Amino acid sequence: MKRTFLATCIVASLLTSCSKDDDTDTQPAFKVYAAFNESATAQGYDYVGRVWKDGTVSNLISSYSVSGFFVDGNDVYASGSKSFADGSSVVLLWKNGKADTLAKTISQATSAAIWVANKDVYVTGSVYQKETKSVVAKVWKNGVATNISDGQYLATATDIMVAGSDVYVTGREATAPNGQKNVAKIWKNGKGVALTDATFYASAETVFVSGNDVYAGGFEANSIDKTVAKIWKNQSPITLTDGTNNAFVSDLFVNGNDVYACGSEEIGRYSKAMVWKNGVATALTDGTNKAQASYIVIKDGDVYVLGYEKEGNIDVVKLWKNGKATALSDPTKNGIGEGLFVK
Template sequence: MNSYIIKLLFTISIVSILMSCKTNKILTDTSKTLNDADIYVVGYEYNDSKFESSIEEIADEVGMKHVAKLWKNGEDIDLESNELYSDAKSVVVNNNDVYIVGSVILDNEYVATIWKNGKIQKLTNGKTAAHTSSLFIDNNNVYILGAQYNTKNYAIKLWKNGVYTDVTNGENPTNDASIFVYKGDEYICGHEQSGNKNKHYRNNSVAKIWKNGKPQNLSNGLNDSYALSLFVDNGTTNVVGYEIENDKYIAKLWKNGKSQNLSDA
């Protein structure tokens, strides 16, 4: 049996043991020592406890719904009714308040949402699809990263204390991944597609950061690349993601815009 088949079977076996829940972001309350730290995890679970398939498309087709959940030290809490489609993407605890961002479906449309201590607040009106992806709190200012669909594509949006700013105009397809705030400067990472997809099925995706709304390319567009998360330390901007070169996925680190491979090319 060749190595490709072995890898494929291994992957299938791992997927098959996954249950009907998905977690997104994990947060440890570092105000306590390691032994007694509270651990917060958010994600979703399907509303049928008997469903054990990891293939989400099948569950969606038969009408099952995501239920947004918070797990605190392993104890689960439903954020919404199991009759309402909802999911949770990111969690932050600040001054004993628990902030969670995600989305719900109301009147057949995705609505960007935030839950503070379990109480929902809608960020969009439900006229067009919207979601949230990341959350950051700095000096008690609450920053929420997400996107909303316009007439062509999703446009990245940033909410600060409930007031939104358009980061992109939606002219090109974009993806919002992560936000970080350092000394009042707002850093966002993600990717943007430029031009038409070519015959080799490339998306022309360029890894990018936006600092205070101003874009900076991390890659040159020769290969599809994606920025997934970032951290700013003493003014040094660190972004991680990956690039696809010759059908191979290469983990990348961009440090102040300079790239280095984390895995073999």
């Protein structure tokens, strides 16, 4: 994400459907929210946060890019960060367009993902500490920051999910000062567990909790320096790709006994947007352009995926429903998907 490869915020318990009239064939009327960043100018990379809701695009936040997105009832939350020419940065949280500052530092700071549970707002991200020359992974709960890494080596938070009273964060953490060796990691209530052994570079990009099972998705490099798309279920790895091409998982969704993942796999110079269901791969694109699937939601048997596909020189944000794509962003401006909800 995110990103990192990507970043995310989806919750099964929020995906409530409307009732169907038994006397008609009318399908449930779901609301689909998709957050994305769009370049302010053609070919530009100064992004502005936007939201697509049932076919209508509006500004989500102005002058900042979105890195976290969450919909709770009628409230729309976003988080983002911005760096300035003097090296300082700011991390902000928006609720229905109104901003609140989470962190303002003289060094680099980023937000990665956001979660709302029982009106408590959780944001995860990372802050560079000049005094130790390291990056610390953090969680802000209602604006109050807590470190979840010890600051010894570089740590990056990528995603967050709250289940009951437990707060889960995924990411990666270096095991040496130069940051070249690192592990994919998951933190539960601030206590970290490594998912890999630092033999190869790895990262956990997303987390999903279903019942007593905790899933993380991401990638781990192999001996030929290719990244392998992986899921960790209760810390045990599940390999999705054979390691001949670079691939990664960017988001997860568990629906009953079915485990869905989305991401990307390189095909030569290009890449396919991918969905894996219980390990079985389906390509959303044909591999003739660069493409990535970033977020996935399953609702009443329908599979919604947010990502992008390059058209010419432009990255166009797309929403796939059961494999059929709809373009969301301006086809003359670069776009990046940053969050998906179906309610």
